[in-house]
Amino acid sequence: xxxxxxxxxxxxxxxxxxxxxxxxxxxxxxxxxxxxxxxxxxxxxxxxxxxxxxxxxxxxxxxxxxxxxxxxxxxxxxxxxxxxxxxxxxxxxxxxxxxxxxxxxxxxxxxxxxxxxxxxxxxxxxxxxxxxxxxxxxxxxxxxxxxxxxxxxxxxxxxxxxxxxxxxxxxxxxxxxxxxxxxxxxxxxxxxxxxxxxxxxxxxxxxxxxxxxxxxxxxxxxxxxxxxxxxxxxxxxxxxxxxxxxxxxxxxxxxxxxxxxxxxxxxxxxxxxxxxxxxxxxxxxxxxxxxxxxxxxxxxxxxxxxxxxxxxxxxxxxxxxxxxxxxxxxxxxxxxxxxxxxxxxxxxxxxxxxxxxxxxxxxxxxxxxxxxxxxxxxxxxxxxxxxxxxxxxxxxxxxxxxxxxxxxxxxxxxxxxxxxxxxxxxxxxxxxxxxxxxxxxxxxxxxxxxxxxxxxxxxxxxxxxxxxxxxxxxxxxxxxxxxxxxxxxxxxxxxxxxxxxxxxxxxxxxxxxxxxxxxxxxxxxxxxxxxxxxxxxxxxxxxxxxxxxxxxxxxxxxxxxxxxxxxxxxxxxxxxxxxxxxxxxxxxxxxxxxxxxxxxxxxxxxxxxx
Numbered sequence: 201x202x203x204x205x206x207x208x209x210x211x212x213x214x215x216x217x218x219x220x221x222x223x224x225x226x227x228x229x230x231x232x233x234x235x236x237x238x239x240x241x242x243x244x245x246x247x248x249x250x251x252x253x254x255x256x257x258x259x260x261x262x263x264x265x266x267x268x269x270x271x272x273x274x275x276x277x278x279x280x281x282x283x284x285x286x287x288x289x290x291x292x293x294x295x296x297x298x299x300x301x302x303x304x305x306x307x308x309x310x311x312x313x314x315x316x317x318x319x320x321x322x323x324x325x326x327x328x329x330x331x332x333x334x335x336x337x338x339x340x341x342x343x344x345x346x347x348x349x350x351x352x353x354x355x356x357x358x359x360x361x362x363x364x365x366x367x368x369x370x371x372x373x374x375x376x377x378x379x380x381x382x383x384x385x386x387x388x389x390x391x392x393x394x395x396x397x398x399x400x401x402x403x404x405x406x407x408x409x410x411x412x413x414x415x416x417x418x419x420x421x422x423x424x425x426x427x428x429x430x431x432x433x434x435x436x437x438x439x440x441x442x443x444x445x446x447x448x449x450x451x452x453x454x455x456x457x458x459x460x461x462x463x464x465x466x467x468x469x470x471x472x473x474x475x476x477x478x479x480x481x482x483x484x485x486x487x488x489x490x491x492x493x494x495x496x497x498x499x500x501x502x503x504x505x506x507x508x509x510x511x512x513x514x515x516x517x518x519x520x521x522x523x524x525x526x527x528x529x530x531x532x533x534x535x536x537x538x539x540x541x542x543x544x545x546x547x548x549x550x551x552x553x554x555x556x557x558x559x560x561x562x563x564x565x566x567x568x569x570x571x572x573x574x575x576x577x578x579x580x581x582x583x584x585x586x587x588x589x590x591x592x593x594x595x596x597x598x599x600x601x602x603x604x605x606x607x608x609x610x611x612x613x614x615x616x617x618x619x620x621x622x623x624x625x626x627x628x629x630x631x632x633x634x635x636x637x638x639x640x641x642x643x644x645x646x647x648x649x650x651x652x653x654x655x656x657x658x659x660x661x662x663x664x665x666x667x668x669x670x671x672x673x674x675x676x677x678x679x680x681x682x683x684x685x686x687x688x689x690x691x692x693x694x695x696x697x698x699x700x701x702x703x704x705x706x707x708x709x710x711x712x713x714x715x716x717x718x719x720x721x722x723x724x725x726x727x728x729x730x731x732x733x734x735x736x737x738x739x740x741x742x743x744x745x746x747x748x749x750x751x752x753x754x755x756x757x758x759x760x761x762x763x764x765x766x767x768x769x770x771x772x773x774x775x776x777x778x779x780x781x782x783x784x785x786x787x788x789x790x791x792x793x794x795x796x797x798x799x800x801x802x803x804x805x806x807x808x809x810x
Contacts, residue, residue: 304351307361307396309518312349314394316512316524319344320386320409323531327453327501328460336372337382345390345406349377362396386412386528389513402517406524413439413448413506413528426537429481429497435474435504439528445469446508449743450476453501456486456494462503463494464569464746466806470506479805482540483568485746491544491567497536505529507744525744543567543802548792554781557758561789563751565797568806570748572739574797576807577750580643580737581651581709582634584684587626587777588675589719589729590614614721614729615768622676625773629717630678632783633733637713640790646709652680656702660684684714701741711750712738717777722759729776730759733786751793755785 306312322342325332332338335346345366349358357377364371366381367390373379381390386409393403416436418424427433435450448470451462466480486494507527515522545566552559565571599606638645651657662682675683700712718732733755739748760776768776797803 304356305359305361306349306351307398307400309360309394309396309400309402311352312358312360313352314519314522315348315350316392316404316406316522317344317346317348318390318406318409318524318526320526320528321412321530322382323501323503323529327533329453330459330461334374334378335380335382336374339382339384341385343383343386343390343409344380345382345392346374346378346380347371347392348379360394360396361398362394362400365393367391368393394517394519400517402515402519404512404515404519404522404524407510407513407526409526409528410441410444410506411439411528413437413504413530415504415530415532418502418532418534423532424534427502427534428538429478429536430538430540431478433476433478433481433502435476435502437470437472437474437504440470440472441506444506446506447743448474449505449507450474450480451503451505452481452484452497453503454484454486454494454496456490462501464743466569467743467810469809474504477805478540479543479568479802482543483802483806484542485569485742486567488545488564488566491542495539495542497534497539499533499535501531501533503529503531509744543800545571546796546800548789548796550788550792551757552785552788554757554778554784556760556775556778556781559755559757559778559781559785561753561755561785561792563753563789563793565751565793566749568802569742570746571803572742572748572750573803573807574641574737574750574794576739577641577711577737578643579646579709580637580641580711580713581646581703581707582630582648582713582715583651583657583681583703584714584716585626585630585648585678585681586675586683586715587622587629587717587719588683589717590673590721614719614762616674617768617773619676621770621773623678624770625777625779626676626678626717628774629777629779629782632779633715633786636783636786636790637737640787640794643711645713646707648679648681651703651707651709654703654706656699656706657682660699683716698741700738700747704740710740714738717782719776720759727762727764728759729762730756731776731778731782732756733782735786751790753789753793755782755789 320343322338322340322344323329324340325338326340335344338344347364347366349360350356351358359373359377360379364373364379366379367383367387369381371379371381371392388408390406391403392406393401395401414437416422416438418435419427419433420436437448447467449464450466450468452465453460453462455461456463464485465483466476468474468476481497484491484494505527506529507525509523509525512519512522512524545564547562547564549560549562552561634645637643660682662684677683703712704710714736716734718734720730720732722728722730734753736752737750739750742748757778760772760778766772
């Protein structure tokens, strides 16, 4: 278990409830000298009815069918923000305090999902990783079981009102709903029992390790002191299971923001001898913004793990049918005699002059561990296709002349439109941009009706990003899709139950596409509605916790000017959405992106044969 894996279970999901309403055609209106209460009534992302401006134009309720996006971006006291400022010596205390803020308690086992991990042959405590500071009684070469309880909805962690025992003894409680038990050496099956204060009981058995995986030598040395990470590294292993095809995971230790931890480096087919390409060490699974801070291998450790999800044995109560994560591992300390230049990913950006005005595309691809080659996206399932935006804009100006202060509020409103108008507009957008993905990527786009009918899709609630820069006051989705972004509940985004893997299994797709058209009112240079097309192409997970993306990007530019009291007809809406221009820009952006990716061979090296 890595530091990121341990704290991944503490991520908070952003769940938006669907709203619907009826609306009518209207006109664009602007007014002056509105009462001060108008500013106070500015809509938030999850708001209901918008206030009426004194122009005779009703803003009404959301036109949306789907999910409103969250409110404007704001600072949060989250665990990521706390730990990024923590020194490694106090990380256990900081994590405990932050975890308690994000953890509730429950006596209803039906409301939680246990995430279970067993690690055989734990690494030395002297390495100073986050786990060794949080887990009680950490021992070198021990057998560690952790059980974390996450809420089925809402994303927070839960402490159990009652008892959690492992092998008949009370489990140690760490933080954030995490219970643990460490024994000195590898054991056989291990039994977990949970009993609540209301009398509920559940239990399961974690299977015994399938053997001891051990490192014999690295580059021919039993205990190398240095490794040149700019060259391939060869590892000799003992304990490889004949006939087992489970990929082995190699992890390297480094420090990010002052915290030492293991980061996924490379998946390799099992064998008595495995080779880690030099490209793997410059493509660690580190968040793009932290890649350069995580390139220190002066005091590092190489870990090889055999990891898998297995059915829990003798599972009873609400936990029947669950799975558990198990691993056996071994490692060696080393210092890098030569370190690689980290692959920070790449971006591509250009401005295009088009009939409706300029558009600027900006695409990004992270390092290769979390980014599959675009050529692997051959069968695409569209899981989110939506338009959203602002329909009410206010600007307050105050002037003081002598002893008189004048306050003026200017308002701009965009009329509510019937759902049928948005449906047709989105249908036209879909007919324009989906063939571009198919043609430029040489891919097949699966029918949307086939995708949304799958059990995995039906089980999902809409999720929208919590980093919106403006209030979103309406959302409209296409053909039963939901507004979905990267944030999902822990129980749906981790391991055997992760929703992206289930969607791919049930649809037969190997890529998931999300497209959102954001429309934002603006008064810069005159009233206009500015469109931004954002898209994300998600790939199958790399291992058990690493999501992958083929590409993510935006296309934005000049808005369509709006005249005072202009009727927003379907034809005008089509001009505002700039459908044809977006299709042209998307085609150019994808061609540019493919050329940039082809110039970086790391993606092919890391994903060769997979």
